[in-house]
Amino acid sequence: MSEEKRTSQPTQSSSDLDDLERRLEVARNRHKEPDKDEDNGGSLLGMAWRLSTELVVAVLVGAGLGYGLDYLLGTRPWFLLVGLGFGFAAGVMSVFRVAGKMDAENAHIPIGEDMPVTDDDEMD
Amino acid sequence: MAEEKLPAGEAAAGGMPQFDFSTFASQITWLIITFGILYFILATMILPKIGNTISNRHNRIADDLDTASRMQREAEEAEVAYERVLADAKAKAHNVAESTRASINEEIEREITAADAEAAAQALKSEAKIADVRREALSNIDAIARDAASDIVKKFIGKAPTAAQLKKILGG
Amino acid sequence: MASNPMDQFKVEPIFQGPKIGPFDLTFTNASLWMVITAAAVILFMGMTMRGKLIPGRLQSMGELSYEFIADMLKETTGPEAVKWFPYVFTIFFFILFANLIGMNPYAFTTTSHIAVTAALAVFTILAVIVAGIWKNGLKWFKIFAPAGLPIIMYPIIIPIEIISFLSRPVTLAVRLFANMTAGHVMLKLFAIFIAYLVGKGAVTGVAAIVPILGTVGIVALEFLVAALQAFVFAILTCVYLNDVYHVDHH
Missing domain, CATH: 1.20.5 (Single alpha-helices involved in coiled-coils or other helix-helix interfaces)
Structure with a gap:
C-alpha cells in the first residue's frame, strides 16, 4: 500500500x-x-475599375511623354502618335500583369487594391 | 445625377476647384510643410518609442518563456533524480530485507540443528536411564517375589522355607 | 449649405503669404486642414505612446497601427525595407486622417485635391527613383529592361516599361483623388436633394426619408472608402518600394 x-x-x-x-x-x-494566409478576394467590378484606370492612365502618360518630346524636338505630332501607341501597349501589358497577379494570388499584394463595388457606380 | 458622373467633363467646364492651378503652389507647399513635420515627429520621436515598447515586451515575453522552459527542464531533471534516488532506496531496502531474511533463516536453521542435537542427546540419556531403572526394577522383582513366596509358604506351612528351597520353587 | 456640390472643394486664402521660388506660403483653408490633419495624427499617436509593458486600450491601438504598417511593409517589400517604415506610416496616417476628418460636413477634405494626391504620389515615386539609384547605381535602370528578352525587343519594351513606371504615381494620385471627390459630391448632392424636398412642404418632406436613408448608407460606405484608400495608397507605396530592392526580379 x-x-x-x-x-x-x-x-x-x-x-x-x-x-x-x-x-x-x-x-x-x-x-x-x-x-499569414490572407486570401486575395477582390470584387470583379473593383478589378475592372482598377484595370481600366491602369489602361487609361498608361495611354495618357504615353501621350504626355510623346507630346513632351514633340515639344522639345519640334516634331509634332509624330512622338505623340508613337507615345499613344506605346502607352496603349503599356496599358495592355500592365492590365495583363495585374490580372495575372490577381489570378495567381501573388504574394506581393496581400489584399487586392479593390474598390468597393458600389464605388464604381459613382464614377467612371 | 447623370451629369455628375463625369467630373472630368465638369472640369472642362471650369466647375472643379481641384483644377484651379493657381492654388497648386500653395497646396503643395503646405503639404510639404505639414507632411514633413509629421514625418519628422513620427520618425524621430513617436515611432521609435512605440517600437521600443513593443520590442521590450517581445523580449520580456521571450525571456519569460525561456525562464519557464528552463524551470520546466530543471523540474524534469529533479523528477528524474528523485526517481533515481527512489529506485536506489528501494533496491537497497530490498537488499537489506533479503540479507536479513537470509541471516535469520540461517540462525533458525542453526538453532534447530542445535536443538535437534540436544534433543537426540537427551533422548539417548533418557533411554539409558530407563534401561537402568528397568534393570534395577527387574532385579528388585526377584527379591520381592522371593519375599512374597516365603511369606505365602510360611502362611501355609507355618515355617519359612530356606533360601535354597525358595530358589528351587521359583526356578530363579 | 452651399447649393453647388463643387463649392466644398474651393480653396480660399485665409491670409496671403510670400511666394518663394515655386513655393507659395499663402495659408488657405486647405493648408489649415492639412495642419489639423498632421496635428491630429501627432495627438493620436502621442496619446497612444504610453510605453507601458502591459498596454491599455489606447496604447494597444497605437501599437496595433504600428504593427499593422510594419507587417504590411515587411510582407510586401521585405525586411530590408524597414527604414521606409516611418515614411509608409506617415503616408498611411496622413491620408487616413485627412480622409476621416474630411467626413465632417464642415471640414475641407485635403485629399480630394489632385494637387495633394499627386504630390504624395510624386514623393513616393521620387523616393523610389532616388533610393533605387543610391542603392544600385546605374544598374537600377535595369528595371526598365526585363531580363531574358532578346535585345531586339528592347526598343519596344523599354518605352513601355518607362510608361508603366510613370503611370504608377498617376494611378495612385487619380485613384485617391477620384474616390474622395466622388464620395463628397455624392454626399453633397444627397444633402441638397433632402434640403430641397423638405423645403418644398410636408408631403415631399416625408419623402425625404428615402434620400436620408441613402445618405446614411453612403456615409457608412465613405468611411470604408476613407480607410481603404489610405490602405491602398500605403500598400502600393510598399509595392513600388520593391523596385529599390529587387532590381533583378522585375
Whole structure:
C-alpha cells in the first residue's frame, strides 16, 4: 500500500510537467510570428475599375511623354502618335500583369487594391 | 445625377476647384510643410518609442518563456533524480530485507540443528536411564517375589522355607 | 449649405503669404486642414505612446497601427525595407486622417485635391527613383529592361516599361483623388436633394426619408472608402518600394 502511494507521486508530478510543457508550447507559438494566409478576394467590378484606370492612365502618360518630346524636338505630332501607341501597349501589358497577379494570388499584394463595388457606380 | 458622373467633363467646364492651378503652389507647399513635420515627429520621436515598447515586451515575453522552459527542464531533471534516488532506496531496502531474511533463516536453521542435537542427546540419556531403572526394577522383582513366596509358604506351612528351597520353587 | 456640390472643394486664402521660388506660403483653408490633419495624427499617436509593458486600450491601438504598417511593409517589400517604415506610416496616417476628418460636413477634405494626391504620389515615386539609384547605381535602370528578352525587343519594351513606371504615381494620385471627390459630391448632392424636398412642404418632406436613408448608407460606405484608400495608397507605396530592392526580379 505504501509502495503504491510512493509510485503515484512521481506520475502525478510528471503529468503536471507535461501540462506545463504543453502550455509553454502554446505560449511560445502564440508569441511567434503568426502565419499569414490572407486570401486575395477582390470584387470583379473593383478589378475592372482598377484595370481600366491602369489602361487609361498608361495611354495618357504615353501621350504626355510623346507630346513632351514633340515639344522639345519640334516634331509634332509624330512622338505623340508613337507615345499613344506605346502607352496603349503599356496599358495592355500592365492590365495583363495585374490580372495575372490577381489570378495567381501573388504574394506581393496581400489584399487586392479593390474598390468597393458600389464605388464604381459613382464614377467612371 | 447623370451629369455628375463625369467630373472630368465638369472640369472642362471650369466647375472643379481641384483644377484651379493657381492654388497648386500653395497646396503643395503646405503639404510639404505639414507632411514633413509629421514625418519628422513620427520618425524621430513617436515611432521609435512605440517600437521600443513593443520590442521590450517581445523580449520580456521571450525571456519569460525561456525562464519557464528552463524551470520546466530543471523540474524534469529533479523528477528524474528523485526517481533515481527512489529506485536506489528501494533496491537497497530490498537488499537489506533479503540479507536479513537470509541471516535469520540461517540462525533458525542453526538453532534447530542445535536443538535437534540436544534433543537426540537427551533422548539417548533418557533411554539409558530407563534401561537402568528397568534393570534395577527387574532385579528388585526377584527379591520381592522371593519375599512374597516365603511369606505365602510360611502362611501355609507355618515355617519359612530356606533360601535354597525358595530358589528351587521359583526356578530363579 | 452651399447649393453647388463643387463649392466644398474651393480653396480660399485665409491670409496671403510670400511666394518663394515655386513655393507659395499663402495659408488657405486647405493648408489649415492639412495642419489639423498632421496635428491630429501627432495627438493620436502621442496619446497612444504610453510605453507601458502591459498596454491599455489606447496604447494597444497605437501599437496595433504600428504593427499593422510594419507587417504590411515587411510582407510586401521585405525586411530590408524597414527604414521606409516611418515614411509608409506617415503616408498611411496622413491620408487616413485627412480622409476621416474630411467626413465632417464642415471640414475641407485635403485629399480630394489632385494637387495633394499627386504630390504624395510624386514623393513616393521620387523616393523610389532616388533610393533605387543610391542603392544600385546605374544598374537600377535595369528595371526598365526585363531580363531574358532578346535585345531586339528592347526598343519596344523599354518605352513601355518607362510608361508603366510613370503611370504608377498617376494611378495612385487619380485613384485617391477620384474616390474622395466622388464620395463628397455624392454626399453633397444627397444633402441638397433632402434640403430641397423638405423645403418644398410636408408631403415631399416625408419623402425625404428615402434620400436620408441613402445618405446614411453612403456615409457608412465613405468611411470604408476613407480607410481603404489610405490602405491602398500605403500598400502600393510598399509595392513600388520593391523596385529599390529587387532590381533583378522585375
